[in-house]
Amino acid sequence: MNPSFISLDWGTSSLRATLVSADGEIVENRSAPGGVMTVKDRDFHTPLNAICEDWVDIHGCPIVASGMIGSRQGWVEAPYLACPATPAAAALAFTTLSVADKVDMHIIPGVRCGGVDSIHDVMRGEETQIWGAGVGSECLCVLPGTHSKWVSVGEDSMITHFATYITGELYGLLTKHGILGRLMEFGGCNDEAFHAGVSLGLKHPQQATHVVFAARTIRLMDEMEPGSLPDYLSGILIGVEVASAMAAFASDMSRPILLIGDDDLCRRYRWALESAGFEPARAGQDATVKGHVRIAREAGIVG
Template sequence: MSRPDWIALDWGTTHLRGWGMTASGSVIEERHSEDGMGRLGPDGFEPALRALCGDWLEGGPVPVIACGMVGARQGWAEAAYARVPCAPLSTPFTRAPGDLEVAIIPGLSQSEPADVMRGEETQVAGFLALNPGWDGVLCMPGSHSKWAHLSAGEVVSFRSFMTGELFSALSNHSVLRHSVGGTDWDDAAFDDAVSETLSRPERLAAGLFGIRAAGLLHGQGSGTARARLSGLLIGAELAAAKPYWLGQQIGVIGAGPLARLYVRALAAQGAPAAQANATAVTLAGLTAAWKLRSQT
């Protein structure tokens, strides 16, 4: 392949994704590894990058733009948070130590209520680059789902929810692990559970144990149990995030089944949401960061 003009990195807790890019923002080649931040010590980041992109770096320096947990306190170099309200991409970027030319995108912070994000700011920037002039609310589902209010090209405020992490913990480390195994799914059970906690979020804890009881007493299947667990948690999240999405233009970032569940749950509340591909907006955000850095 031809030598890239620059390298884009999405460096998360569990995975590293890299793209060799042209100056205009076109992808030459994509690569990935399992060398996420969570398995690397302070001295492990440069070797992990060289293992993934070593041949791209031959023949002279190649600028690298990185987003995600690589800029966390436990990452390669801590990239200080920019405080909202502000544009999703803030300069200066943080230079990683070592011989490589690696610029790390800062995350965003909010004082009250206290909140932080890393990586999602790049998705916000990419979404705005692909949808110029867009105002509204972006939902970014995941282990720690984010809801961000955007206006005039800035992130005005945001909130994070540990919905995905709660689902994983309850599925694998609670009494519910006996009920929700497998991959079967029940759409009707999901819809009912979303409605239940969206209207009465205080019933969440009781509803969760009810999943186990329904399996013991009524033979509730694992597909129904799994769907109810997801629906109860997402419904409670939507109840708490209602001041964000109610009456707003909504975008949901993600191409997989989790993003589709959020779109489905919002549609049931008369709140249609447009779904955007997470990889596409991440690349668009990294490209916007590359252009911003080139101008400074």
């Protein structure tokens, strides 16, 4: 088996560990709910030991980690890598710490860029997914999530610029803490309502805070059932995001579009992009681990 390193995808709410062989193949996967925001009193050793202490003790191989573990709320803050960013540059910018005087943990830096009107943007973890997704040259990557990322990628997987849309977070806030959620019933699924919401959002991105209110008024007018409203609102928000991103990435929209991430979210974004006239492709599985392998190879950890 001859493991070369332990891959850690340590995010806000979950922790995934993968034992990787010397030729870059997956030996074993594990997951646990020990995300960064669940760690008490900054005791990061406990969730790490719970998921892979035996690997560390038996194999003594280093750890390569990405995600929120390198954020200001994480174990140690790993400085952002400025765009344009490549796997080779990330390998040279590891933030390294010793874990219980046993092995080194190499934290991959996040990526930052400056946007329109000097609006700054950042990502942590998505860069690793992109570098492991088999992205071709001159591609536009879309990574749906709580904070969705639209990323322009050049030759050799170079991240040139990107933008964040907090669509998932807005959905959670509006449904759980706002008046829109008062009329909703959750637990069902209505694709027709989702498509209707996408259509509305795509048409009126300049009036985003106005069209979002339609998720309330359409029920007040008895034109949609409570169980369909969550999907309708989801569609509106994703439609607004896609239309906004189309304007922001106008020069990139002729490139191949690649969706990376959760299956259900990627399916929704594919529908929205198809409604806007595009034909996105879907990235394969294990993009994060493959990204870790690529960066580890650049760092000389994998042969």
